[in-house]
Amino acid sequence: MSDIVFLNNKYFKFKEAKISIEDRGFQFSDSVYEVVAVLNKKILDFDFHIRRLKYSTSELKFNYKVNNNFIKNIFQTLIKRNKLNNGIIYLQITRGVQSREHVYTKKLIPNVIIYTAKKKFNLPNKNYKGVKAITYPDIRWGRPDIKTTSLLANIIAATEASKKFAYEAILVKGKKITEAAHSNVWIVKDNNIITHPANKEILKGVTRTVLINIIKSLRFKLIEKEFSIKALFKADEVFITSSASFVTPVIQIDNVKINNKKIGKITKSLALNLYKSIN
Numbered sequence: 001m002s003d004i005v006f007l008n009n010k011y012f013k014f015k016e017a018k019i020s021i022e023d024r025g026f027q028f029s030d031s032v033y034e035v036v037a038v039l040n041k042k043i044l045d046f047d048f049h050i051r052r053l054k055y056s057t058s059e060l061k062f063n064y065k066v067n068n069n070f071i072k073n074i075f076q077t078l079i080k081r082n083k084l085n086n087g088i089i090y091l092q093i094t095r096g097v098q099s100r101e102h103v104y105t106k107k108l109i110p111n112v113i114i115y116t117a118k119k120k121f122n123l124p125n126k127n128y129k130g131v132k133a134i135t136y137p138d139i140r141w142g143r144p145d146i147k148t149t150s151l152l153a154n155i156i157a158a159t160e161a162s163k164k165f166a167y168e169a170i171l172v173k174g175k176k177i178t179e180a181a182h183s184n185v186w187i188v189k190d191n192n193i194i195t196h197p198a199n200k201e202i203l204k205g206v207t208r209t210v211l212i213n214i215i216k217s218l219r220f221k222l223i224e225k226e227f228s229i230k231a232l233f234k235a236d237e238v239f240i241t242s243s244a245s246f247v248t249p250v251i252q253i254d255n256v257k258i259n260n261k262k263i264g265k266i267t268k269s270l271a272l273n274l275y276k277s278i279n
């Protein structure tokens, strides 16, 4: 938990930051968010997160102009004041407060909330671990490419995973894999690295974008295409990516062992190269 949080141009102690019960983020999930990793006090991939935040706010027509320097300053202040070495910065922008009605009025003033949380990351060192995942139906709304807090379907899937002692829920739409409850999904087959194309059916992960650049620079073969649940189970390696999970190997899905429950070579190499690119 953050000691100090930012709310609408002021810093507060965590317990003292309050917003209205008629905030549209609270009542309708009419809000967007970003989760940004902080490693050794360093903010990772700031520009990519800001770019996506601009996309989310503009797709939903929020009355909010994203100012890079303003947000960066807040991030740096919170890292300092909360003495954050490793963890995440959570930023949420709601459309604002209005008496309850589906239709929003134009000139609402958004609520801006930013705070930090400590977190241990799964980095490719001696403690690097592979995780278990389950498969779960992708029952989300039609625009998961916008990073909104409309996350009920993700929450149900992730909770189901947790009940089965799994770290992630891989989402299945018809016969194909889209992504996971809180990360993007990748498979490796015959040295090809395959992930779902960044269209309206998935969130275009920042880690996904960064890793694609690394894959290209390493001259691995990358294919952005849809893949089936069958291909998932038959993959040589499976891994997930997100700002909080970096490159995390998946070594079991439901009751199926992947790569004999060992971390795959390509997965490890990508994780190491991603880590190297940060330092």
Ligand SMILES: Cc1ncc(COP(=O)(O)O)c(C=O)c1O
Residues within 6 Å of the ligand: 035, 154, 179, 180, 181, 182, 183, 184, 203, 204, 205, 206, 207, 208, 241, 242, 243, 244
């Ligand atoms: C549904 C979903 N897909 C993918 C990701 C990965 O995105 P990023 O790499 O920007 O953290 C997330 C991150 O929270 C997510 O919630």
